[in-house]
Amino acid sequence: MSNITKTAMITVCGRPNVGKSSLTNALVGEKIAIVSNKPQTTRNRIYGVVNRGDTQFVLLDTPGLHKPRSRLGDYMVKVVRESLADVECAVLLVEPIAHVGEPEKILLERIREEKLPCILCINKIDTVAKKDELLAVIAAYSEVYPDFAAIVPISARKGDGLEELMGLLAGYAQEGPQLFPDGMTTDQADSQVCAETVREKMLLCLDKEIPHGTAVEVTRFSERDSGIIDLDVTIYCEKASHKGIIIGKNGEMIKRISSLARRDIEKFMGTKVYMETWVKVKENWRDNVNFIRSQGYNEN
CATH class of the missing domain: 3.30.300.20 (K homology (KH) domain)
Incomplete structure (x- = not known):
């Protein structure tokens, strides 16, 4: 029997193909969300459940924010927006590119509206040749949104930076009951x-x-x-x-x-x-x- 006394609801958001599902799978330690190199792979919100110490982390893996071209696309965008309500923290996942695109700006505006703490995660750092490139990415995002609670370079694929990220997320846990039973890693049937x-x-x-x-x-x-x-x-x-x-x-x-x-x-x-x-x-x-x-x- 676990000794869970805290919970932390965390939304993982970003544009298509930045690695949200790969990050969720890596943190859960099991493949619960499908992954491909094609945009709009994730269509629905998926909960990933991680029990660590006295805390149950519930990670909301969301569809990539994109311009919808169908009713299904409208639904996916609505899911992203609603997933940024009633959570403890948002993780904005981005690629190591020193440019803040429109999807990121829209998500940051929504995070600001919800008054959510936001951790910027720069994924795919294993593809970066020089550290100066990462500094340029950090500078670009800090200029657009100076209120990040933390900025963490990670590689979801290789596991780099994930322990640091989990340590930061633990700081947003709230006293409360265990939401999912032991052994359950996702809300999906x-x-x-x-x-x-x-x-x-x-x-x-x-x-x-x-x-x-x-x-x-x-x-x-x-x-x-x-x-x-x-x-x-x-x-x-x-x-x-x-x-x-x-x-x-x-x-x-x-x-x-x-x-x-x-x-x-x-x-x-x-x-x-x-x-x-x-x-x-x-x-x-x-x-x-x-x-x-x-x-x-x-x-x-």
Whole structure:
């Protein structure tokens, strides 16, 4: 039984592709959020839970702030804005570039509105050749927002600076009850983690816009007495031509996606998984409010 007496709700925010999900996974110590090198990989707010000493940290991994082009995009931007309310601290994650872009300015304005303490995390420092480059990044952000509670250079991929970051976040913990039980690392249902894992593999295997026009639904999730999990998964895409690409010649692409996903799902679930995958066309689903809500992107 843990001796949790404090909690700290922390929002991790930033533009697409700065490493928010990689940072969340690294701090949790387990892969709970999917990762790809394509923008808008994260669509929903994901809670990552870390118990350390007497404190439970709840990390809110958010979608990257971007200019929305669909109802789904509108929802993602709304999630980011709402995730900066009712938390103890914000972590603004940026790349080591000495320029403050519009997404960062919008997020900092929102943080200012909420009167939130904000830690600037400069990620991907393993890609920086000279320390002078980091100083230029720090100077650029300090000029735009002089009120950072702290500035921490990190590498989510290599783990550099993460202990220092956790030490700083501990300072924002509030006395309060444990919000998530011992052993729980995310608020996502197992079926949601499985669906997101399939979507991650599509982002990995498919080019251009096709994976962004897909949604994944687990329509059956059952466990046998032996512990084996049976999954039925449906992939929705927006065009018949996309369906053909996702399935691939002789079904090779869907086999590859399913095989890669099943491997990760088995690792996450700790048991053998049997998975059947279907692909269905649902035109313009990203602008279909009822469908978006049915997929768990609920605006309420």
